[in-house]
Amino acid sequence: RKEVEQDPGPFNVPEGATVAFNCTYSNSASQSFFWYRQDCRKEPKLLMSVYSSGNEDGRFTAQLNRASQYISLLIRDSKLSDSATYLCVVDSGGGADGLTFGKGTHLIIQP
Amino acid sequence: EAGVAQSPRYKIIEKRQSVAFWCNPISGHATLYWYQQILGQGPKLLIQFQNNGVVDDSQLPKDRFSAERLKGVDSTLKIQPAKLEDSAVYLCASSYSGGAIYEQFFGPGTRLTVL
Numbered sequence: 001r002k003e004v005e006q007d008p009g010p011f012n013v014p015e016g017a018t019v020a021f022n023c024t025y026s027n028s029a030s031q032s033f034f035w036y037r038q039d040c041r042k043e044p045k046l047l048m049s050v051y052s053s054g055n056e057d058g059r060f061t062a063q064l065n066r067a068s069q070y071i072s073l074l075i076r077d078s079k080l081s082d083s084a085t086y087l088c089v090v091d092s093g094g095g096a097d098g099l100t101f102g103k104g105t106h107l108i109i110q111p
Numbered sequence: 112e113a114g115v116a117q118s119p120r121y122k123i124i125e126k127r128q129s130v131a132f133w134c135n136p137i138s139g140h141a142t143l144y145w146y147q148q149i150l151g152q153g154p155k156l157l158i159q160f161q162n163n164g165v166v167d168d169s170q171l172p173k174d175r176f177s178a179e180r181l182k183g184v185d186s187t188l189k190i191q192p193a194k195l196e197d198s199a200v201y202l203c204a205s206s207y208s209g210g211a212i213y214e215q216f217f218g219p220g221t222r223l224t225v226l
Contacts, residue, residue, distance in 0.1 A: 004153070032212060043202060043217035044154065087153050098144075098167050099215065101153030 004102035006088050011107045017078050021105045023071040023088030030100075032091040033064055035073050037084045038104065044087055047073075075107075083109045113137065115218035117203050123224045129191040132221045136184070136205030142166075144215060145178055145188050146202040154202055160186060161208075193225045 003026045013019045025033075033050035048055065050062040050071055061074040071088055088102040116135040124130050136143050141162050146154035157176065158168040163183040171178070175194070180186040190197055200220040206213040 008151075043219055045217070046214045089153075092167075098156045098159055101155070103151065103153050 004088050004090055004100050006102035006105050008103055009106040011105065012110055013078055013107065014110050015078060015080055018074065018076050019078055019107065020075075021073045021086055021088075021107075023073075023102055025069050025071070025088075025090045025100075027090065027092070027100070028069065030090040030092070033062075033071050034089040034099075035060075035062060035071075036087040036089055036101070038087055039084045044101075047086070078107075078109050080109050080111060083107055115203055115205055115216055117201075117218035117221055119221055120219060121222045121224075123226065124193055125226050126195055127192040129189065130193055130223065131187050131189045132201050132203075132223075134186045134188070134203030134218060136186075136203070137216055139207065140205035140216075141183070141208050142206045142213070143180055143186050144204040144206075145186070146204065146217075148200045148202055148220070150199070157188070190223075193223075195225050198223055198225045 005024045011019055035047040036044040037047040038044040048057050048062055050064045052064055054063045059076045063072045075082055085104040085106050087104045089099050092098040115137055118133050122130055143160045145157045147157050148154040157171045158178045159166040160180040163180050176190055178188045200222050202220045203218045204215040206215045
């Protein structure tokens with residue numbers, strides 16, 4: 001099974017700062033890409049899908065570079081409530097439904 | 112709308128014992144997934160059901176793990192016998208249908224400790 005690589009962090013960032021996470025994936029057949037958020041001792045929840053043209057949802061911007069097999073997430077004006085683990089997720093490719101999760105990047109927003 | 116339900120929330124057993132987890136997906140969701148999440152790692156897919164049929168169980172350790180979804184609704188995951196390395200959170204997720212375009216909704220998980 002193909003891999004998804006992320007910097008585990010932790011990233012310690014002051015409130016209000018901008019923070020960026022990167023992720024690389026090895027399966028060139030993957031077609032769908034996501035960022036999930038997981039709070040401590042909670043289940044993962046979908047944060048946003050990642051589209052080829054890049055997409056934005058409020059303070060969050062996701063980018064995809066298919067040629068480099070690279071995905072990014074940018075958080076602007078970070079809030080204390082953004083503290084969580086951010087999981088990079090790609091589909092298994094070839095029409096398969098399963099998702100492959102990265103290990104996650106741990107973000108800590110400091111007041 | 113009710114979310115994905117799982118029970119028990121916590122389980123502590125000794126190695127070589129058996130354990131079973133239960134999951135009830137969101138009503139109307141045809142696809143059900145079981146994931147294993149070891150501390151410090153992302154969830155790893157164990158098995159995927161579409162209604163009551165298995166779509167993918169390539170990462171399920173079949174010598175000790177089994178899962179069923181007999182009526183296409185709720186599901187059970189069993190480990191028999193458990194090993195120390197099975198200590199993890201077992202997450203159940205469901206989606207409206209198969210296909211990665213559909214959002215997967217996760218339950219709260221069952222935290223298993225094997226002593």
